[in-house]
Amino acid sequence: MNGNSGKLSRNHVAVVGAGMTRFVRRAQETAKELAWEAAHLALASCEMTLDDIDAVVIGTAPDAFDGVHMKSEYLSDGCGAWGKPVMRGYVGGGTGVFAPIQGWYHIASGLFDTVLVVCEEKMSSCQPHPQGAFLTIFDHTTERPLEPNLLWIFALEMNAYMHRYGLSKRDIATVSVKNKRNAADHPAALLGDKHITVEDVLNSPVLAWPVQRLDVSPVTDGAVALVMSASHVARRVTDKPVWIEGVGWNLDTAYWTNRDLAYPVYVEEAARMAYDMAGITEPRKQIHIAEPYDPFDYKELHHLEGLMLFDKGDAPRAAADGVTQRDGDLPVCPSGGLLGVGNPIAAAGLMKVAEIFWQLRGEAGARQVPGNPKRGLAQAWGDLMQVGTVVVMGI
Amino acid sequence: MEQFVYDSVYLHSTDFHEGRVLFETWDPNTQYAWDAGVAIGRYLHELRAGRLIGRSCPECRRILIPPRMVCEACFCATDRWVPLRDTGTVLTFSRCYVTWDMIKLEEPQMPAVIEIDGASPGMGIMHMLGEVDPHSLEIGMRVQAVWKPLEERSGAITDISYFRPLSGSAESAE
Numbered sequence: 001m002n003g004n005s006g007k008l009s010r011n012h013v014a015v016v017g018a019g020m021t022r023f024v025r026r027a028q029e030t031a032k033e034l035a036w037e038a039a040h041l042a043l044a045s046c047e048m049t050l051d052d053i054d055a056v057v058i059g060t061a062p063d064a065f066d067g068v069h070m071k072s073e074y075l076s077d078g079c080g081a082w083g084k085p086v087m088r089g090y091v092g093g094g095t096g097v098f099a100p101i102q103g104w105y106h107i108a109s110g111l112f113d114t115v116l117v118v119c120e121e122k123m124s125s126c127q128p129h130p131q132g133a134f135l136t137i138f139d140h141t142t143e144r145p146l147e148p149n150l151l152w153i154f155a156l157e158m159n160a161y162m163h164r165y166g167l168s169k170r171d172i173a174t175v176s177v178k179n180k181r182n183a184a185d186h187p188a189a190l191l192g193d194k195h196i197t198v199e200d201v202l203n204s205p206v207l208a209w210p211v212q213r214l215d216v217s218p219v220t221d222g223a224v225a226l227v228m229s230a231s232h233v234a235r236r237v238t239d240k241p242v243w244i245e246g247v248g249w250n251l252d253t254a255y256w257t258n259r260d261l262a263y264p265v266y267v268e269e270a271a272r273m274a275y276d277m278a279g280i281t282e283p284r285k286q287i288h289i290a291e292p293y294d295p296f297d298y299k300e301l302h303h304l305e306g307l308m309l310f311d312k313g314d315a316p317r318a319a320a321d322g323v324t325q326r327d328g329d330l331p332v333c334p335s336g337g338l339l340g341v342g343n344p345i346a347a348a349g350l351m352k353v354a355e356i357f358w359q360l361r362g363e364a365g366a367r368q369v370p371g372n373p374k375r376g377l378a379q380a381w382g383d384l385m386q387v388g389t390v391v392v393m394g395i
Numbered sequence: 396m397e398q399f400v401y402d403s404v405y406l407h408s409t410d411f412h413e414g415r416v417l418f419e420t421w422d423p424n425t426q427y428a429w430d431a432g433v434a435i436g437r438y439l440h441e442l443r444a445g446r447l448i449g450r451s452c453p454e455c456r457r458i459l460i461p462p463r464m465v466c467e468a469c470f471c472a473t474d475r476w477v478p479l480r481d482t483g484t485v486l487t488f489s490r491c492y493v494t495w496d497m498i499k500l501e502e503p504q505m506p507a508v509i510e511i512d513g514a515s516p517g518m519g520i521m522h523m524l525g526e527v528d529p530h531s532l533e534i535g536m537r538v539q540a541v542w543k544p545l546e547e548r549s550g551a552i553t554d555i556s557y558f559r560p561l562s563g564s565a566e567s568a569e
Contacts, residue, residue: 005510018399019399019400019401020399020400020401021400021401021402021403022400022401022402022403022405023403024403024404024405024406025405026406026407026408027403027404027406028403028404028405028406028416029404034403037401037403038401041400041401042399043397044399045399049523056563065422107473127420128496129495129497131495131496132495132496133495135495139461140427140429141429141431141435141439141552142435142438142461142521142552143521143552145551145552145553145555146506146521146523146552148521149491149493149494149495150495151489151491151493151495152489152491152506152521154505155488155489155506156487156488156507156508157487157492159487159488159489159534160486160487160508160534163534186399186481188402189397189401190506195396205492206490206492207491207492207493208490208492208493209492209493209503210491210492210562211489211490221403222403225467241486248550253468255459255461255463255467256516257508257519257520257521258459258518259517260517261486261487261508297462311495315477358396363396363408364396365396365397390534
């Protein structure tokens, strides 16, 4: 049942409820209102109330998006944090999968029995474009005088990856097509499109070659929440708990121009930590469904290789062969991912964890993968493009 | 799961332009003055003199650029300045047709990661490429720094205007 049989004595931890808002380009609701909608739906989904919650974890990415310093304190009322132990985790784009890791150790440690995890992002407030909030990730003395923009990093990484393995744009565009088609079945999706083709991606405007418009996930507003609990509570509130079997996270050097841009070694290290905890020795056989982080189409492939679910350079071939389709041997981003459902940074990562929760419970509706999957994985990536966060879940 | 999805209210830009929704705006006015520090201070000083310099680690022996006072792999103090060449190899590049706020550029910017000769393998810096057809760029291309005239240098990364393809004659002149 549960892989938490590792080195330490730990309480078993389950996800017992999930809720979210529809992901939109610009929401009328404030950040706090979005957080409330997701949080109360997550509680309602497991018939719990805030009185049942011991502690709250808030995940939200740069304060600069909102122009609100200490943004999680601003959000806290909408997250049910008043009068409770609360903490914010922040590892950039990796936050949405890191927040449930924090929820996990709050409970695994024995400190709390129940935790509400709320991730919210409202990118649309930042004008004229939320990319402005990211410009300060570049070194202030050695890089910013060159007036870089964030797309450069992804374009440089994508080109390095394509060159290392001799990949074409067509090899990679299949990911965007798959995810946007999958998202057409997601009730919260911003960019679901049943009819998109590889040609549409290849003919979309070039932003920073090799990155084109449809290789990129959209600017998005949205919120997602989970309820996590210790096993004795989980068994009381649901007959379908989804157990956290392994967690891992890892960071590469902040000197990004010194890294191997073609392979995310930090994702491999995070995955090894999570697999070790979950007792997974053959991830390709033991992981049935995966939600790797896909803010760009090449990143899904990059991350699948870092997660050791495919050999280095081999994920594009597997994608072309249909292995990663919803009815393939290893369904990847059956939700529709960031490319299709949308990318409200921290909320997008937690959406992936929620998708594994719904899929393993058989509640994913039109998105349900066949074959009664027993174990799934969610992964996110962020910080200075060098953190990997991984959660393995099972029933 | 559909019943646990809240249907957010989707706004369009016309909702703002036509005053159908209320909103508030703010222009931040913040300024920063950063200290270059020990390692980058020397790096900038050398740039003004038309030279690239690295720093080496006594444990792993890597020669690091940008220079740093701590080797993050060994977590020990670096202990030696190492003069480097102003030539290198393009590890990866892009042709960027938009500004950060998505305004279209007619002529692409050509950012690259350039592995600097004399530093350890994989030690790259970010800079721009120039004097080259954007469509002839290749990974592995050999390049050399184009320095601003001495009187225009200020001790900044922009004392190098860009890197251009290295011709055979330029290489032999090194």
